[in-house]
Amino acid sequence: MTSSAPLGVNLEWFTPGCPCCIEEVGLGNGPLPEPTAGKHRHPILDPNESLRNESxxxxxxxxxxxxxxxxxxxxxxxxxxxxxxxxxxxxxPSHKEDCKRKSRVPKDENNPTRRLQRFTGRHRPVLADSAVRALNLSVDINRSLDFVLAIFLRRRDSQKPETSYFATGADVLPLEAFPPEQCTEMKAMVRKVDEDHKKGGMDGGLLVLLMCLDDGVINIAPAGFSREHFYPPGTPWKELLMAHLNEGVAN
Ligand SMILES: [Zn+2]
Ligand SMILES: [Zn+2]
Ligand SMILES: [Zn+2]
Known part of the structure; x- marks a missing residue:
C-alpha cells in the first residue's frame, strides 16, 4: 500500500503499519503504539465527547x-x-496557497485527505505553537526552513473532526531525511509559506506534517509565527502537544 499524494508530497516509501517504515519516520521499532487513556478524559473510549478546549x-x-x-x-x-x-x-496572503490545495480535495467528509485537513484545521493553534517550540526557533529562526514537526496519528471512530485521530508520536525531522524529490518539494513549499507569512506581517512560516499511520494519508500544514511568541531554547513541547491533540486539555 502506498501513501496518497494529496499535496504533491508522495511518501511512496512509507507503508502504513510496517515496523521498518515506522522506524524510518522516527517512531522506533516494533508494533504501533497503543493509545493511552488521558488523565482528564477518555477520548479512546468516547471519541465523540467534546474536547475541553473549544476548538x-x-x-x-x-x-x-x-x-x-x-x-x-x-x-x-x-x-x-x-x-x-x-x-x-x-x-x-498566508491562506491563499493552502486554500488552493484544500479546494482540490473533494468536499466529502469521508474523504481521508479532507478528514485529516479538517482535524488539522481544528488544532492549528497548538500545532503552530508546538512547532515553534519543537523546532527551537528561538535558537535559529531559519530552522523552520530545514526542519519539520512530524506528528503520527491513528484513526479514531469519531463524528467530530477534532477527535477523528489521536496522536501516537511526534518528532522533529530534517527535510534532508526525506527522499530527494520530496525534500526538494518541501523545501520549496516552506520557502513559499515563509514568504507568504512575512507578507502577512508575521516573522516567518513553517510546516507541520501530519501522517495517519493507518491509511498513509499525509497533510502538510503551513503555519506562521511571530518572534514575540518564541520560547526559551529547550522548552518542552511533546507532552503538551499530545495532551492537546488527544484530550483537548488547555494549558
Ligand atoms: Zn517498511
Ligand atoms: Zn480557504
Ligand atoms: Zn479573527
Whole structure:
C-alpha cells in the first residue's frame, strides 16, 4: 500500500503499519503504539465527547466560540474559520496557497485527505505553537526552513473532526531525511509559506506534517509565527502537544 499524494508530497516509501517504515519516520521499532487513556478524559473510549478546549477558532486571531463571536468558513475550501471579514482579509496572503490545495480535495467528509485537513484545521493553534517550540526557533529562526514537526496519528471512530485521530508520536525531522524529490518539494513549499507569512506581517512560516499511520494519508500544514511568541531554547513541547491533540486539555 502506498501513501496518497494529496499535496504533491508522495511518501511512496512509507507503508502504513510496517515496523521498518515506522522506524524510518522516527517512531522506533516494533508494533504501533497503543493509545493511552488521558488523565482528564477518555477520548479512546468516547471519541465523540467534546474536547475541553473549544476548538472552533478564527484562523487568524484564534478567538474561540467562548468569546461569543460567530464564525463563518472560507467559501472556497470550507475548512478555515474566521471571526470577521477583517481577519479573513489579513489571513489571505498566508491562506491563499493552502486554500488552493484544500479546494482540490473533494468536499466529502469521508474523504481521508479532507478528514485529516479538517482535524488539522481544528488544532492549528497548538500545532503552530508546538512547532515553534519543537523546532527551537528561538535558537535559529531559519530552522523552520530545514526542519519539520512530524506528528503520527491513528484513526479514531469519531463524528467530530477534532477527535477523528489521536496522536501516537511526534518528532522533529530534517527535510534532508526525506527522499530527494520530496525534500526538494518541501523545501520549496516552506520557502513559499515563509514568504507568504512575512507578507502577512508575521516573522516567518513553517510546516507541520501530519501522517495517519493507518491509511498513509499525509497533510502538510503551513503555519506562521511571530518572534514575540518564541520560547526559551529547550522548552518542552511533546507532552503538551499530545495532551492537546488527544484530550483537548488547555494549558
Ligand atoms: Zn517498511
Ligand atoms: Zn479573527
Ligand atoms: Zn480557504
Amino acid at each position: 472552533t477558532q478564527c484562523q487568524y486571531c484564534y478567538k474561540n466560540k467562548e468569546t461569543g463571536v460567530t464564525f463563518f468558513r472560507c467559501s472556497a475550501c470550507m475548512i478555515d474559520f474566521y471571526c470577521s471579514k477583517e481577519c479573513q482579509k489579513k489571513a489571505w
